[in-house]
Structure formats: structure tokens, C-alpha cells
Amino acid sequence: MGHTPAPDAPRLTVIGTGYLGATHAACMAYLGYEVLGVDIDERKIAMLSAGELPFFEPGLPELLTKALASGRLRFTTSFAEAGEFGDVHFVCVGTPQTAGSPAADLTYVDAAVAALAPHLRRRALVVGKSTVPVGTASRLTSLLRELAPAGDEVELAWNPEFLREGFAVDDTLTPDRLVFGVASEWARRRLRDAFAPVIAEGVPVKETDLATAELVKVAANAFLATKISYINAMAEICETTGADVRDLADALAYDARIGGRFLQPGLGFGGGCLPKDIRAFAHRAEELGVGRAVAFLHDMDEINHRRRVRAVDLVREIVGGSLQGVRVAAFGAAFKPNSDDIRDAPALAVSRTLHRAGAKVRIFDPAALDNARRAHPELGYGENALDVARDADVVLLLTEWTEFREIDPEVVGGVVTHRRVLDTRHALDPIRWQAAGWEYRALGRPAHV
Template structure:
């Protein structure tokens, strides 16, 4: 099929490359000239495993191209709207200016029968409003909503082999127009449909709620185990063993029950805040009031790691050298948006510590946000002479550190495992003072 992707940030660039990999002819549109130049050269403007190879292959095949001109999208049968919806500067609500601008720019170029397919995470009710505008200004086209469920670090796999497909269509699954839209989306995702991927066809509002509800549930699960880690700290319990035990209950499950410094990134924090803000606009704020505590627990974890660092240094932080392992919000990404790791580093720097941070992919982005920190691409250099080591992003190379070798580099064998991913017994046997989150 002929496909356009409007917005070539993280979501859009991955989606455009994956659509071309699936055999569609794709044009990616974005107003950022630098970004389009990079993508056109086959260079992702951010780190995501496998994306560079996918871009190069798709561009070389002639199935993928990029442009800053919305008119280049004319003639596409399906237009994916994949622009960002950041948190507003003075509010918890989502900023829809980019969605509105992209939508308006696309309207003059919609061919008869074309479908605009929203992929952006938006407040519930947004799709219905856009559908009304489309009916007034381009009645020959229609709107569907197809939320994304990408995990940074696995985004290519999640697009090519999704764990489910959700279609929010006009009138819902029992409406003739909706069934026609679903049939078109089935052509787009033919490989996944033929592979038996679960497929949910529903209305606009439900499709919008699926994404934010999923993120809210995951955030709640993470904050729940972090709240339990606070109780474990004061009782001597082991939150990791606790998570293992309750995770055997099929109704609960073990995934996302890992206590630590908490979640971050460009999605979960802003999505749960935006969800609460939208509920309040709808007069149902009390229904999601608990998400404010979920957010508070999450933010409190960052301070807990800082407090552990101060305690580990005997309260004397000024001019002590601290190695920070990780600055991105998660491994296999260069994303430092709302990164717990970076917040910990900045807080310790603010207390007068000599902070040296290292990360396999995130240093350039971290330096742009916080140039006051010292950075090194070498883990050994970060460790050398450190009075304290703080692991805050669970990159594979940090999890695989040898405590004996690391111990020969540092000035003081003291480590805080902000992700509870290290073997505490092994590190202690090597002479380290080990501190985890909610672990005795």
C-alpha cells in the first residue's frame, strides 16, 4: 500500500521504517529539516537497536523516503499521525498543538477514500474531535485510531511483530464504515494478522483509553513494589524475595515488579499525569486520584537513592567522587527525558559531590541537558578513584561488572544498586558494602 507517516520522531521514524520493511511504499513527513536529512541518509537521529539497518535497507529498496513537504503525502491510502504529545509547560495535561498542526497540514492532501490513522497517545475524546473536523473539511476521507505499544529498545520488534492490534474505527466494530476501515488496517498489518496476532476492533474512545490505561497500570505496578520496598527497608524484609513470591500468583505476575529508582522516559510519567488531568476535565478526577500517589511514590524513589548515597558516605558528600553508572531512563536507549538516573546524578552534584557519569549511549543527550556534570564513555574511568558507585540504569555491561576487578579501580568499595540487578552476595564476598532498594 501507499502509506505516509506524519511526524518522524521516535514513534514515526520507527513506524515508517517498519512499514517499508513490511513491503509498503512509505513517505515520512516532518518539519524538522535536520531530522529529515539524517533519516534520508539512513541515519537514525536517536539510538534504537536495528533501526539503522532497517532505514538503510528500506531507502535502498526505494520503498522509503522522507520529506518536509506535506504535499508529498498526497496519494497515500493511509496516513499515520505519529507526532508527539508532550506535557504542557504549566499543566499536567497533554499538549495537542503538534497533533492539531500536523492534522491541519495534512487535510488539503487527502485523496478520496484515504484514512487518517492516529498513533499518537492523546487524551480520550481527541479522536472524536478530529473526526468532526475531518467531516467538515475533508468529508471524502475518514479517521481511525491505532495506538502504539512500543518499548524503547524493542521498538522495531514491537512494530513488526506486535503483541496485539487495536483499531478504533468510526462507529465501532458493528458499523459498516468501521468494518471497512478495519479491513484496510488488516491490509497494512497483513503479516501480523496472518500470524494470528490478537486483534481488537472498537470505538475511538476505547482505543484511546487502551494506551493510557496500559501505561497507568504498568506505572501502578512499579510504584506498588517500590512502596513495598519502603516497608521492607524498615522491617528488614527483602523486597526481591517478596516480588518473587507474589509474582507466582497468575493474577499478579512477576514482570514489572522490580523495586528500584523508578520509571521515567517520555511516556509513563507524562501519560499518567495527562490521564489524571483529562479525568478531572471530565468531572471524574476522583476515579484516577490514586495515580497522583503512583507518581509521588515514583519520584520519591529518586530521593531515596540520593539519601542512600549520603548515608553510604557517612554524611560527608562534599568533594567526594561518585561514579554514576547510567544516565538514560532505561537500557538500550539514548533517551534521558525524565530520567531517574540523571536526576540522581544532578542531585548529588548539587550536594557538592564530584560526579562522574557514564553510559553506553546517553552521554550526548545528558550533556545537553546537564553540562555541569562530568561524563566519560569509559566505565573503568568512571570507577577509577570513586568513593562510591551508584548503578542507576541497568545496562548489560553494568550488570556484568566483575566486583573484584571493579574493586581494584575504586577508592572505596561501596556500591548502591539502584535497580536491584546485582548479585549482592557476590559483591559482598569481594569486599564491597552493597546497598539495594528494599533489600537487607
């Protein structure tokens, strides 16, 4: 991919330097743009300026180092500097779930726009990338024009992000599509200028209105959540009938209308996006009077959580009844591999429930150990997989890291008290584990696979 935008390429600012913002800033600088990252958190700005990331993402540390060394990427806490510097301002702050409500918390989005707007004294484009309820862009347009000295010369566009944790660099540099929600031809051209090297590689661009662009991300997440929840609902049926959900999923995947992607049975979804986004989507639909259209999302959320409960019940069944004093080796804490994100992590939810039931749980995760230890000091932790497996009564595969997939069942069998494994992610080879003398169990599969 070429790293030399046109001589008149816009200068970019990225407001918010969390997971989305730091990735976007580093990648855009790598593509050749002059980029200024902005955040009110002085510690975070100092870390990033020194080439350090406050989170784990494969490939991003190297890209950040290159971008800083090129001189095209800088970080600041000054919105005045951002307003003076930037032609296109990307808003990349978080929209967490509101405490005590399924609604999205727009505090950070509103604060970012309100802090930037008074410093916009010339024509500029503000581009939202955060995941927001439909209708937010319309409200922010009014706020921008009210607060910006340049008034109507400041426009708002929406460019939703589709980053997958663990693949964020590739998803930024070579996305499967770009979505531009714009209200004018000038905004459309500015956004195309801001992504010129990406578009030059043939990435499809869908140009639409602001409301549709806001809906794309939540609609995509709702679809993925539905597909994941569907196969997990089938796992419940399989557990009752003695059928095998893995074989069922494989058979369904041959149907081109269905496909195998995200049709993987297991412990369900988690993380900082999918759960809160589908709850916020359903909440917003209810506010708009069309809640019945997405009422099924409440069922998806419930199916997702039942998988966690079922995993605990299966552990209880495997050990013969009571969990009191049972030594559990938990392989995984992050909500998915190649990430240190423990937000709404199914792995930790299962470990915590087992702990509350009296089990002695010890956890290992290649990246999320520190985050898990800080959030849940009541749980036990180990330095590697064999460490936590030592003297275990049962081993749980909770996050499908490659090192867990490839671990030797004979070696693990040499340190445990009982060779019993629950594969909640369908990541292990049951024949290999059974050949090594293990009792192998998996969600949605019969006891003897």
C-alpha cells in the same frame, strides 16, 4: 514473515518522523508497503534519507538501510506530496506534557492534521497513533472533514502504539496485539489491509470504537505504573522493617494472579511516555468529572519520585553523612537500558541531586552520554565505567545496562578509593560483590544481604 502485501495494498504515509514515526515507517516498508515519511524538520528528513537515525534504537539502523535500498521508503517535507501519495496516513507526532500543566500538549497532533487535510482530495483514512486524551479523535474527525476537499470521504481511525524503547522493531513487526478504533466497516478493512502481513502471523486484533482505542494506551501505562509503584511502596516498608523487598517480590511473583513482570523494585520509572501519560490521564479524568476514579495515579507519581530521594539519602548514609566533595561514579544516564532517552530519567535525577548537594559526580552510559552532556553540562562524564569509577568513594548502578550487570567487581575494586556500591536497580549479584570486599547496598534491602 512475508514481505509481499496484496497488489492492491494501500500506500502509506507516516506524519512525524521522531521515535515512533521513523520506526513505523521503516518497519512498514520492510513489510513490503510503499511508505512516505513526512516531517517539517528538513534536517531530520535529510538524516533519515541518508540512512541516519537521530536517536538510538537497536536493530532500527539496519532496517532503515534495507527499507531505503528497496526503494519502498522515501522521506519528504511536502504535505501536498503526502496527500497525493497516500491511501492511509499514520499520524505519529509527539504529545509532550504541557509546560506548567499535567495536560497533554496536542499542538503537534492538531498541526499535523491541519497541514495534511487540505491535500486530501480523494477517499483516504487518517490513523492516529499518538497517545492522546480520550475525545481527541472525535474533535479531529470534525477538523478533518472541515478542511479536506474530499470532505466526508476522509475518515479517522485510531491505532495506539505500544512500543517499548529498546524493543521497538520487534514490537512493530510482531506486536502482542493490534487495536483498531474505527467508525465504519470501510475503515476497518483499510486498517486490516495496512497491517495484513502482521495479522497473517496470527497477531490478535481488537476492533473497537474510537474512544476505547484512545483509552487503551493510557490505561495500559497507568496499570504498569501502578504495578511498578506498588513494589516500590513495599520497598519503603521493607526499609523500615528490615525486610527484603527482592525476596518479597520473588514470593509474590509465584502467584499467577500477580506475576513477576514489572514487579521489579528499584529506582522507579521515567522516560518520555509513562510519567507524562499518567499525569495527562489523571488530568483528563478530572476534566471529565471522574478524577476520583484515577486519584490513585497521583500517589503512584509521588511514590515513584520518593525512590529517587531515598537513593540520595542512602548514598549520604553510605558515606557517613555529608556529600560535600564525595566522589560518585554513576553507572547510567538513560531512563532504561538499550535507549539513549534521558527524558525524566531517574538516573540523571539522582546524579543532579547529588551534584547540588556538593558531590563530585562522574557519569558513564553506553548510549545516552551525548544527550546527558548536552542537557546537563554541569555534571562530570567519563569514557567508560572504569574511567568514572577511578578514585570514587561510592559507585551507583543507576541504569541496568548489561555491561554494568556483568562488570567484574574485582576490576572495579582496583580503581576505586572505597569499595562501596549502591545498586538502585537490583541488577548486581550481591554475593559476588560482597565476596570481592564491597559494601553492597540496594533500595529496599537490608545492609547485609
